[in-house]
Amino acid sequence: MDTQATVSQVIRLVEAGSELVRITAANIREAENLANIKDTLRQKGIKVPLIADIHFKPEAAEIAAQIVEKVRINPGNYVSSHHKNKKYTEQEYQDELLLTAEKLFPLLEICKKHETALRIGINHGSLSDRILFRYGNTPEGMVAAAMEFTDICYNSGFDKLVISLKASYVPTMITANKLLIKQFQEAGYHYPIHLGVTEAGNGMAARIKSAAGIGSLLAEGIGDTIRVSLTEPPEKEIPFAKKLVSLYGRSHQVFTEKEISFFSNGNIKNETIPLVISDKKNKNSDGTASDFKLEKTSNQFHDDKQVIKLSYNDIPHEELMIRASADFTLKATDNTIAGIWLNNGTSSTPEQLSELSLQILQATGLRYSKTEFVACPSCGRTLFDIESVLEKVKARLGEKKGLKIAVMGCVVNGPGEMAGADYGLIGAGNGKVTLYKGHKPVLKNQSLEDAVDTLVSLVENNGFSSRETENIS
Ligand code: SF4
Known part of the structure; x- marks a missing residue:
C-alpha cells in the first residue's frame, strides 16, 4: 500500500538490471493499488513489466490481471477448500479438481482479454491438501499440480503461461524441474519455465544454493527466466542473477x-x-x-x-x-x-x-558441516526486520552441524515452507514472532527483542537430531 516506497524499490531493482519485478498483492486493496504503482512508474519512464504475486484471493488475482503484465498464482493456495488430512475418493478428487478449474476460468478470461501472462508458481511445502493426499510433499506432487493447472489453461485456450517449481532444498528443485520437462515433452507442451531456489537465505550459502540449482538447470538448457531469492535488499539479487545468466544462460548451452x-x-x-x-x-x-x-x-x-x-x-x-x-x-x-x-x-x-x-x-545435501538456514526473501506480508533477525540468529546458532533453522516472514506461508527445519522463527504480525519446534508452534507471539534469546534457549534445551546428509524426497 506504500506506493512511493514500492516505486522506489522497483526503481532500485531496475537500476540494478532487473528485467521483471514482482510485487505482492495479498488482498483486494493491495491489488487495486498496483494501478497507482504502475502509473507512477510509467510517469517516470520506467517500463519494466510488473507481476502481481497472489496467494489466497482469486478476486485479487482478477483485479491485478487487469493492471499488470503478469499474475503469479500458487495452485496450493488457489483451491476451493482446505481439507487437512482428508482421505479423498477418486470421485471427490475429480470433483475438487473440477471446482478448482471453475475457480480459475474467470481469471483466464480476464488474462485473455488484457493479454496478461499467468505464472503457475508451485512451491514445495505449499501443495494443496488434495495433491498432498495423493502424492505427498514430493517433486511428483509439485509436477502433478503444475500439470493439472497447465491442462486447465490449455483446454481453455489460454497460452500466455509460465510455470515454476521452487524448493529451498536444491535436489528437490532440480528433480521437480526435470520431471516437469519429461511430462511436458510427453504432453507436447512447450511453456516457458521460471527457475528459483526459494527461501535460500542470505550471504554466500544462499548464492551457492542458487548457483547449484539454477545454474545446473540452465546448463542443461532448462529455464527461461530466473529469480535469485535472497533475504537481503532485493537489488542485491540482481548482480548475482546477471552473472549466473551470463555464465549459464541459454545462448551458452554447452554440454553434450x-x-x-x-x-x-x-x-x-x-x-x-x-x-x-x-x-x-x-x-x-x-x-x-x-x-x-x-x-x-x-x-x-x-x-x-x-x-x-x-x-x-x-x-x-x-x-x-x-x-x-x-x-x-x-x-x-x-x-x-x-x-x-x-x-x-x-x-x-x-x-x-x-x-x-x-x-x-x-x-546439494551431500554433507552438512554447519547450521542449515531456510529463510524467505520477505514480501508484503513480512512485518518485522527479517534481515537483521536472520543475521542475529546466524551469529548465535550458525555453527551447529546438522541443525536446520527456518526464519520466515509470515505465518501464512512460513510454516508450510520450513522445509523440515528443526526450529522456526516466523513472523506473526504486529512485530511479533512465533517460535516453532518442527511444525509445532511452541511459543506464540513473542516480542522481537527476546525472540532470538528464546530461540537459542529452545534449541539448547531440546537439542536436535544431527543430519549428516539429506536425501531427495
Ligand atoms: S513466507 Fe516470506 S516470502 Fe513467503 S509469503 Fe510469507 S513473508 Fe512473503
Whole structure:
C-alpha cells in the first residue's frame, strides 16, 4: 500500500538490471493499488513489466490481471477448500479438481482479454491438501499440480503461461524441474519455465544454493527466466542473477550427451576431458581461453565413492563460486559422489577453496558441516526486520552441524515452507514472532527483542537430531 516506497524499490531493482519485478498483492486493496504503482512508474519512464504475486484471493488475482503484465498464482493456495488430512475418493478428487478449474476460468478470461501472462508458481511445502493426499510433499506432487493447472489453461485456450517449481532444498528443485520437462515433452507442451531456489537465505550459502540449482538447470538448457531469492535488499539479487545468466544462460548451452555419459563410467582415474565445447563458453569472463577440466577420481577412503575434481584456470573467486556450484551439481547426480576437489590456480586461497567445497556439499545435501538456514526473501506480508533477525540468529546458532533453522516472514506461508527445519522463527504480525519446534508452534507471539534469546534457549534445551546428509524426497 506504500506506493512511493514500492516505486522506489522497483526503481532500485531496475537500476540494478532487473528485467521483471514482482510485487505482492495479498488482498483486494493491495491489488487495486498496483494501478497507482504502475502509473507512477510509467510517469517516470520506467517500463519494466510488473507481476502481481497472489496467494489466497482469486478476486485479487482478477483485479491485478487487469493492471499488470503478469499474475503469479500458487495452485496450493488457489483451491476451493482446505481439507487437512482428508482421505479423498477418486470421485471427490475429480470433483475438487473440477471446482478448482471453475475457480480459475474467470481469471483466464480476464488474462485473455488484457493479454496478461499467468505464472503457475508451485512451491514445495505449499501443495494443496488434495495433491498432498495423493502424492505427498514430493517433486511428483509439485509436477502433478503444475500439470493439472497447465491442462486447465490449455483446454481453455489460454497460452500466455509460465510455470515454476521452487524448493529451498536444491535436489528437490532440480528433480521437480526435470520431471516437469519429461511430462511436458510427453504432453507436447512447450511453456516457458521460471527457475528459483526459494527461501535460500542470505550471504554466500544462499548464492551457492542458487548457483547449484539454477545454474545446473540452465546448463542443461532448462529455464527461461530466473529469480535469485535472497533475504537481503532485493537489488542485491540482481548482480548475482546477471552473472549466473551470463555464465549459464541459454545462448551458452554447452554440454553434450557424449561428454556426460563419459563420466557415468565409474572409476576413471586422473583422466580429463574438457566439458566446454562452444566458442562462447570456452572463454573466461575476461575473454581469455578457459581450460576448465573435470575429473572424477577414486576416493581413497571409500572405494565405491567418487570425488569430483573441478579445475579452473585462475578465474576470479566470485566466478568460481558460481561455476563450481553449478558444474558440480550438474555432475553429482548419482549417490556415489562423496566429495569435491577444487583447483583454481593461485586465484583462490586454500581456505576459500575449503569453505566453498563444504558449502557446495551442504547446498546439494551431500554433507552438512554447519547450521542449515531456510529463510524467505520477505514480501508484503513480512512485518518485522527479517534481515537483521536472520543475521542475529546466524551469529548465535550458525555453527551447529546438522541443525536446520527456518526464519520466515509470515505465518501464512512460513510454516508450510520450513522445509523440515528443526526450529522456526516466523513472523506473526504486529512485530511479533512465533517460535516453532518442527511444525509445532511452541511459543506464540513473542516480542522481537527476546525472540532470538528464546530461540537459542529452545534449541539448547531440546537439542536436535544431527543430519549428516539429506536425501531427495
Ligand atoms: S513466507 Fe516470506 S516470502 Fe513467503 S509469503 Fe510469507 S513473508 Fe512473503
